Amino acid sequence: MDLLTTTLVFAAVGFMLRTGEQRQRIALLSGQLGPFQIEKLMERLHEGYQRALAEGDPARRAQIWPLQESTERELAGQFRRFAESFGKTEAVHARINFIPLPYAHRWLPGFLVPGCDARELMRMHASGIERTVANEDRLSPSDRARALLAEVYLMQHSCHWFCRSRSLATARLMARHKTTLAQALDTVSPATQRAYAALTGMKPSKAR
Template identity: 45%
Template sequence: MEFFSVFILVVLAMQALNRRGQRERTALLAEHLRPYSIEQSMEQLTHAYLRALDEKDPERQHQIWQLQSPTETRLAEDFVSLATSFSRLAPPLARTPKVSIPYLEKLVPQASFDMRRALAIHAEGIGRAVRNTSLGEKDRAFLILAEMLLMQHTCHWFCRGRAVASARMLARHQTSYDKALASVSARTRNDYLKLINGPALGA
């Protein structure tokens, strides 16, 4: 009975520490996001792309794609600025655990990934997608959407953990993490997987 009580106390303490770490990371990311209109740009592009995909008139569809160019450019530029701002953080502040163990990122860096590098990868991926003129408008829009969704997943992972991030993506966008990862560019996917997989724990 005494062991069970101690076990419960340990679990409750770990949950409290996890919540504290999540609040700290959420506040940190929110602070760096505040100067930019990234979330607004993403919402506008998502709605516009979906509207264009539903449009039956090819000319009207083309107009919708073309009208998004300023927002796409602003998103790419804002994300480069965000990644640059975040890159100035000290390493311990920029790391997030791969599994929900309180402050694991500080105790065992190999069991975490560096959000500074993750944001740089997403900035590069979104920028490449926005500048890609070799794809048709529909395929280009799908690529930008995929890059945005994977980036959003990373931000939620940094703040709340991987399971919560995946559940949110599925609930809000009816898209799984694996599908988003498979839909981004090969370069983004390779760089991202190399980052989050990293060296094995104890390697």
């Protein structure tokens, strides 16, 4: 077997393994998210916030913010319950590898496969959403809205990263929300920034 044929065989096997792993992860996450309405709540909140942020009349804008409170609380509560449920996943199935090799954490020594635990990421996102909904950083309504959207965007990025890859998750974030990963990370709360850096090694591009 010549070099080209060998390379093609390994590439095909790698593609099949990677596709299989992605399908397993998508099925796992979809099954965990099934009982919740997190996606619908996120869309509703996004629409409400965009309407408020686009409103030029301060008085009308002030009337829109309180209308989002029930959605905010429901989103925070549902995502916390999801994170608790996902936290029961076996560690081997919740591993996010930082190197693009399928099942690398299963067949390579742990010290050779940098990565993080998706269960910890989801718990971190739940805390970040709750913290911002409670406005612990005492932000203005518009800044709080942007911060909560950033927390949600970063959470979506982690879900897509878990199911697919970091590069695809980053591309989807830009395509769907016209936001880069750096922009989302710069806008979330300082506590989320610190926790995210500890788990993934990725830090915001600007100090806060």
